[in-house]
Amino acid sequence: MNALASIGASALGLLAAIGRLALFTGQTLSHLVRPPFFGREFGNALIQIGYFSLPVVGLTAFFTGGALALQIYSGGARFSAEAVVPQIVAIGMVRELGPVLVGLMIAARVTSSIAAEIATMKVTEQIDALVTLSTHPMKYLTLPRVLAATLVMPILVAVGDIIGIYGGFLVSTERLDFNAAAYLQNTADFLTRLDIISSLVKGAVFGFIAALMGCYYGMNSERGAMGVGRATKSSVVAAAILILAANFLLTEAFFSA
Amino acid sequence: MIDLSAVHKTFGTNAVLRGVDLHVPKGESMVVIGGSGTGKSVLIKSVLGLVQPDSGTITVDGKDVNKGDRDAFLARFGMLFQGAALFDSLPVWQNVAFRLLRGSLKKPKDEARAIAIEKLRRVGLTGDVADRLPAELSGGMQKRVGLARAIAAEPEIIFFDEPTTGLDPIMAGVINDLIREIVTEMGATAITITHDMTSVRAIADKIAMLHAGKIRWTGAVADMDTSGDPYVDQFIHGRATGPIEAVR
Numbered sequence: 001m002n003a004l005a006s007i008g009a010s011a012l013g014l015l016a017a018i019g020r021l022a023l024f025t026g027q028t029l030s031h032l033v034r035p036p037f038f039g040r041e042f043g044n045a046l047i048q049i050g051y052f053s054l055p056v057v058g059l060t061a062f063f064t065g066g067a068l069a070l071q072i073y074s075g076g077a078r079f080s081a082e083a084v085v086p087q088i089v090a091i092g093m094v095r096e097l098g099p100v101l102v103g104l105m106i107a108a109r110v111t112s113s114i115a116a117e118i119a120t121m122k123v124t125e126q127i128d129a130l131v132t133l134s135t136h137p138m139k140y141l142t143l144p145r146v147l148a149a150t151l152v153m154p155i156l157v158a159v160g161d162i163i164g165i166y167g168g169f170l171v172s173t174e175r176l177d178f179n180a181a182a183y184l185q186n187t188a189d190f191l192t193r194l195d196i197i198s199s200l201v202k203g204a205v206f207g208f209i210a211a212l213m214g215c216y217y218g219m220n221s222e223r224g225a226m227g228v229g230r231a232t233k234s235s236v237v238a239a240a241i242l243i244l245a246a247n248f249l250l251t252e253a254f255f256s257a
Numbered sequence: 258m259i260d261l262s263a264v265h266k267t268f269g270t271n272a273v274l275r276g277v278d279l280h281v282p283k284g285e286s287m288v289v290i291g292g293s294g295t296g297k298s299v300l301i302k303s304v305l306g307l308v309q310p311d312s313g314t315i316t317v318d319g320k321d322v323n324k325g326d327r328d329a330f331l332a333r334f335g336m337l338f339q340g341a342a343l344f345d346s347l348p349v350w351q352n353v354a355f356r357l358l359r360g361s362l363k364k365p366k367d368e369a370r371a372i373a374i375e376k377l378r379r380v381g382l383t384g385d386v387a388d389r390l391p392a393e394l395s396g397g398m399q400k401r402v403g404l405a406r407a408i409a410a411e412p413e414i415i416f417f418d419e420p421t422t423g424l425d426p427i428m429a430g431v432i433n434d435l436i437r438e439i440v441t442e443m444g445a446t447a448i449t450i451t452h453d454m455t456s457v458r459a460i461a462d463k464i465a466m467l468h469a470g471k472i473r474w475t476g477a478v479a480d481m482d483t484s485g486d487p488y489v490d491q492f493i494h495g496r497a498t499g500p501i502e503a504v505r
Contacts, residue, residue: 036359036360038359120345121344121345124340124342125338125339125340125342126342126343126344126345128302128307128338128342129336129338129342129343129344131305131306131307131331132305132307132331132334132335132336133331133355133356133406134327134328134331134332134356134360134361134362135355135359135360
């Protein structure tokens with residue numbers, strides 16, 4: 001009986017958490033159509049999330065693309081299929097590794113930063129101060145970050161895709177003796193418009209999730225340093241899991257037919 | 258002006274406010290005293306709508322604080338938070354002029370900056386702190402910036418939450434004098450929360466003591482020493498023994 005009660009309580013807790021998150025998402029989106037809008041906050045968020053994430057996105061994609069080329073070459077050699085390196089690197093980076101790795105790097109860098117910043121603002125009464133200054137915290141803190149991440153992530157993913165493919169190209173041409181022109185031609189021929197669209201859509205969805213989780217856990221942080229730490233950790237874990245789950249669903253939606 | 262009637266608020270199993278009744282007339286400086294954790298901050302946050310009471314009514318000029326235009330309502334208030342609550346990412350002048358840079362009170366940037374610097378001067382800070390970030394200021398300076406922000410839009414009602422906590426006696430005296438001057442000069446209605454009896458005597462017209470979730474005693478500051486209430490006597494003299502338990 002106790003075990004059943006425990007399972008029931010966990011299920012109810014999960015449903016309540018989903019409900020709270022859905023309500024938070026709805027509230028955030030509702031501010032999209034309700035002025036005033038904080039353009040400067042949006043601009044700052046674009047720079048913080050987009051521009052300052054470029055180095056980590058670039059390095060991650062570059063090394064992943066290079067490692068992928070080496071793996072495909074050595075794996076393909078078992079079936080005398082070394083020549084497929086350009087095609088598999090391109091499809092692997094654009095369809096999966098580009099968006100997912102950029103999403104996870106953004107979860108690590110941006111979600112944690114947003115959660116820690118907003119949670120600290122909450123425990124130091126800065127959120128209350130915003131309210132007393134007639135400024136809605138969701139409008140001032142949440143919407144600009146979520147909107148900026150959603151809009152800038154497709155660009156980051158596109159940059160990640162290109163640098164990842166370049167990493168594979170560099171390894172293939174310098175280490176594996178591929179012909180540069182043929183490599184690029186194979187890459188361009190093999191990628192379809194759907195591959196690129198799916199990559200960018202995934203980027204937008206992952207950006208939305210990453211920023212939303214940071215804001216949600218920051219706004220719902222408990223008091224004290226431990227509360228801030230817990231909010232930060234939970235936000236990154238939740239963002240990473242939701243990004244991976246969303247990636248599966250989007251892949252299913254785009255490519256299962 | 259500000260009326261609280263039978264206000265109750267419970268957090269989990271902790272009943273913080275258990276039927277608070279309080280009246281603060283226009284232009285009066287009311288100081289709420291009471292031990293730590295007795296719900297003083299919850300009380301003023303309830304007036305501002307930052308905390309929703311479980312029951313009871315709170316009105317300002319006869320209007321329920323939870324009904325009507327929130328922006329117009331909040332535009333009447335200024336608040337100094339216990340830890341100043343300055344926005345870390347904004348320079349000092351933008352903290353002070355926050356309300357003047359956005360929303361219904363928005364002014365041109367140059368004008369907002371000039372007002373911010375004037376308010377900083379009013380609280381004894383020179384213009385050269387205007388472009389610094391809050392983290393670059395001492396605790397006393399941050400408190401004064403918080404005070405400047407609270408008065409920047411010249412509100413009718415100002416709340417001060419522990420204005421001298423963490424300050425040395427001289428800086429505490431400076432802040433007390435500033436609050437008294439500002440309240441008198443602006444004709445504002447003020448509610449201050451403090452444990453600091455020096456602040457109480459410097460700032461208050463009237464005093465309300467909050468104990469066990471209710472207003473235990475209210476009276477003029479001049480009557481505080483002869484209140485005849487053992488709870489008030491113990492608190493204002495800082496005695497460890499008496500009706501208020503030291504271990505709470």
